[in-house]
Amino acid sequence: MLLTTCHSAFRQAQGSLRLLRTFKQQQRSAFARLLSSLAVLEQREGKLQSASLSAVTAAQKLGGQVTGFVAGSGVRLVAEEAAKVKGLEKIIMIENAAYDKALPENYAPLLAENIKKEQFTHVFAGHSAFGKNLMPRVAALLDVQQISDITAIEGEDTFVRPIYAGNAILTVQSSDKIKIITIRGTAFAAAEANGGSAEIINGVDPNVQIKTEWLSEDLAKSDRPDLATASKVVSGGRGLKSKEDFDRIILPLADALGAGIGASRAAVDSGFADNSLQVGQTGKNVAPQLYLCAGISGAIQHLAGMKDSKVIAAINKDADAPIFQVADVGLVGNLFEKVPELTEKLKQ
Amino acid sequence: MPTPLKILVPIKRVIDYAVKPRVNKARTAVETQGVKHSMNPFDELSIEAAVQMRERKNPPVDDILALSAGPAKCVDVLRTAMAMGADRSIHVEIPDAGQGQAELEPLGVAKLLATVVAEEGRNLVILGKQSIDDDSNQTGQMLAGLLGWGQATQASKIEFDDGDRVSVTREVDGGVDTVRFPLPGVITTDLRLNEPRYASLPNIMKAKKKKLEKKSLSDYGVDEGRRLKTLKVEEPPPRKGGGKVDDVDGMIAKLKELGAI
Numbered sequence A: 001m002l003l004t005t006c007h008s009a010f011r012q013a014q015g016s017l018r019l020l021r022t023f024k025q026q027q028r029s030a031f032a033r034l035l036s037s038l039a040v041l042e043q044r045e046g047k048l049q050s051a052s053l054s055a056v057t058a059a060q061k062l063g064g065q066v067t068g069f070v071a072g073s074g075v076r077l078v079a080e081e082a083a084k085v086k087g088l089e090k091i092i093m094i095e096n097a098a099y100d101k102a103l104p105e106n107y108a109p110l111l112a113e114n115i116k117k118e119q120f121t122h123v124f125a126g127h128s129a130f131g132k133n134l135m136p137r138v139a140a141l142l143d144v145q146q147i148s149d150i151t152a153i154e155g156e157d158t159f160v161r162p163i164y165a166g167n168a169i170l171t172v173q174s175s176d177k178i179k180i181i182t183i184r185g186t187a188f189a190a191a192e193a194n195g196g197s198a199e200i201i202n203g204v205d206p207n208v209q210i211k212t213e214w215l216s217e218d219l220a221k222s223d224r225p226d227l228a229t230a231s232k233v234v235s236g237g238r239g240l241k242s243k244e245d246f247d248r249i250i251l252p253l254a255d256a257l258g259a260g261i262g263a264s265r266a267a268v269d270s271g272f273a274d275n276s277l278q279v280g281q282t283g284k285n286v287a288p289q290l291y292l293c294a295g296i297s298g299a300i301q302h303l304a305g306m307k308d309s310k311v312i313a314a315i316n317k318d319a320d321a322p323i324f325q326v327a328d329v330g331l332v333g334n335l336f337e338k339v340p341e342l343t344e345k346l347k348q
Numbered sequence B: 001m002p003t004p005l006k007i008l009v010p011i012k013r014v015i016d017y018a019v020k021p022r023v024n025k026a027r028t029a030v031e032t033q034g035v036k037h038s039m040n041p042f043d044e045l046s047i048e049a050a051v052q053m054r055e056r057k058n059p060p061v062d063d064i065l066a067l068s069a070g071p072a073k074c075v076d077v078l079r080t081a082m083a084m085g086a087d088r089s090i091h092v093e094i095p096d097a098g099q100g101q102a103e104l105e106p107l108g109v110a111k112l113l114a115t116v117v118a119e120e121g122r123n124l125v126i127l128g129k130q131s132i133d134d135d136s137n138q139t140g141q142m143l144a145g146l147l148g149w150g151q152a153t154q155a156s157k158i159e160f161d162d163g164d165r166v167s168v169t170r171e172v173d174g175g176v177d178t179v180r181f182p183l184p185g186v187i188t189t190d191l192r193l194n195e196p197r198y199a200s201l202p203n204i205m206k207a208k209k210k211k212l213e214k215k216s217l218s219d220y221g222v223d224e225g226r227r228l229k230t231l232k233v234e235e236p237p238p239r240k241g242g243g244k245v246d247d248v249d250g251m252i253a254k255l256k257e258l259g260a261i
Helices: A002-034 A050-062 A076-083 A104-118 A129-141 A243-257 A265-269 A335-347 B041-056 B074-084 B106-120 B139-147 B201-207 B248-257
Strands: A036-040 A065-072 A090-095 A122-126 A147-150 A152-155 A158-163 A168-174 A179-183 A199-202 A213-219 A232-236 A260-263 A290-294 A311-316 A329-332 B005-010 B013-015 B037-039 B061-070 B088-093 B124-128 B150-160 B165-172 B175-182 B185-189 B211-216 B228-234
Touching (some): A050 A065, A104 B139, A129 B106, A129 B150, A243 A260, A243 A290, A290 A335, B013 B074, B061 B074, B061 B106
Parallel strands (some): A122 A179, B061 B088
Antiparallel strands (some): A168 B228, B165 B175
8 A cells, every 4th residue: 555655656756757847848948939149249440340250159059039239439330240240130239439448337237238128048248358358247237147258058058168277178057047158259150241131220328427438559460360360370489589589480480371470478478479469378269270389388378278279280399398298290399490491391 | 635545355266377177086176185276376466466556655555455265275375465465364264165066156256345345445456357267257347347346357557646546558359458447446467467576484474463354155145156057077178199290391291281281
């Protein structure tokens, strides 16, 4: 008797468990239809920053409707450009010069208001200086724990991101209603700039008055491909000895390959190259087709920024340098001889 | 007369930057037992920045308060901060922190700090731009958002003018930019800001006499519930070194074979 009771109780429990599961599945598919993502697009002086188009790709991977967001003065042209981006169904545009420099003090409340109004479930931005500065402030205003620098999307609430300078890969599940996410640009290709026809609408503008002023900027000007998105990167380290040598040895090789230029922290700290060229945990993350480095030992902080490159090639005089443990092609030798030789032979 | 600075420097105890972290067998977290820990490198820059402000005296610095939230051993990094020049410390003890799950998330830390800012009457918070374990780069921005204060992230230069305004040069993609706001405000430090000093032995001895308050999360009314659940932690796929070539021609041939050029 007792056994039967237990048994039926067990069956009942099993039954309700099954019911619960079906319910959850239904709920999930209903939710999938309601997924609505916002891709925050960075603009500078009326130009859409193509690097932020990776946010559109990430949002598309998730599924559901994808809306783009642009704010600034004279932003109609940017919005029209963004409207052509494949995968975007709508563009929210806010014309107001107050947002030109994307100061988080007013840009964050602006974003938060628009996210609340349109009830987006997911908000994506690049983990660039723009996204890093802005998105955590937005997350705090919405009482959300942001998920930074993701490299993969496993489900509507589950995301993958590197921690400990890329030495461990964390999979996290978010319980927040709104998911605020920054993405690693090199993990998501930029959405195609053509093929879309999104509707442009005006967003809400809370017009928060702030005391922060933007004073000036000093950006390194270069005709070379941008480091973060270049398909080839040539990078130099402490082994270059001086800025003159860095310029004399590394620049011609980069030109021969049509490559962007990177540097290790040691090279940047010693003044061989500009800070913005630093590759690594505290600098940029790159994942080009070819990462060719000379005079870089391969400290874990540097590897964090480049070990997802398709092909890694290294020239170093120390045969035991850790860089050779990850390099697909290693050449032990004096870079002052080998790099110019390589440059000459590549030109032919 | 410029307003004196009352600085808060939050610091985190993390696995030492030179240690290669290992994922534990259960794949739930990075192994922290028996691993060398130290102060998050960016937080050393924050303390140094605060101490340099005191040395410059314009504006004058009333006091520098260091704070760390985490397990009992956080006291070590607070002592280091005081040996570098912080005046006093608060240790918010979280008994099980360090085992992955119980550690506060950036939003929780930001809420805790916002409460401390109010209770301790702070007008400047200097944080590291990111902790080298979680690599989130969020706490300072979240704190500024909660307080409604000005923020300057990834600072490589900080200057005050006579009108209580602070100008901060920030490391951004492609170069630097400069923003200015009146205090109160939040600044996060980048590597280029300064060279942190070493704590001298006499200063380490003096630091032992400085005040270190013990607090708990409930003292500040912060709940430690997490929004993010760790499903798993894995080793990244290993890269196999492709071996070495003898000369430049060998390198070019191999690169062509791999389709890289």
